[in-house]
Ligand code: SF4
């Protein structure tokens with residue numbers, strides 16, 4: 347058999363499958379539907395609203411070519427899917443859970459986390475971050491920071507649509523970029539949020555944090571009772 351016959355035969359098989367798929371879709375009335383399995387008609391001018399795109403999955407009922415027409419269609423995002431870390435604050439009292447203990451920065455394999463600790467006006471350190479940075483281009487999405495955080499403060503998020511036109515400054519997320527509420531986390535990770543492990547972890551962390559705050563407040567230098575002393579002296 348001459349050289350190249352196998353290649354031609356392979357192409358013919360592909361062409362046959364390609365034509366058969368379109369013919370079958372045409373016959374079953376799916377010719378103008380989106381091909382990711384959704385029932386949505388192809389609309390060249392008005393796609394679905396952003397954030398309301400249908401999610402499509404390929405299962406045993408999906409017939410023919412399967413192309414997810416992103417961004418008009420999306421694959422489902424599963425709860426354990428992880429992209430980048432976020433910092434949690436409690437929605438009920440606004441408490442930022444992070445205590446700037448720096449454990450996440452120490453365990454981060456590519457060393458893309460750094461932070462500074464907040465200080466009181468008197469210069470004593472406070473169990474809070476003054477600022478917190480993660481270089482998103484260096485982060486390798488391993489989730490170790492979230493695993494090791496003793497305060498349940500850093501979690502992995504699902505957002506993967508992070509592209510933009512500049513990567514030197516806008517991809518270094520600061521505290522404001524990273525903060526999300528516990529409500530948001532509960533919404534995006536309902537199973538984890540309700541799990542017995544997370545509930546007991548939340549309670550343990552809340553207790554630990556209260557104890558730490560009490561310790562910090564107790565060790566803060568006490569104000570001398572000078573405000574009354576001069577008055578007392580004057581009175582005398
Ligand atoms: S996120 Fe967790 S591990 Fe990292 S500094 Fe804050 S409290 Fe410590």
Ligand code: SF4
Nearest residue numbers: 454485486488489491
């Ligand atoms: S997910 Fe991994 S690489 Fe990214 S910040 Fe956390 S520890 Fe570092």
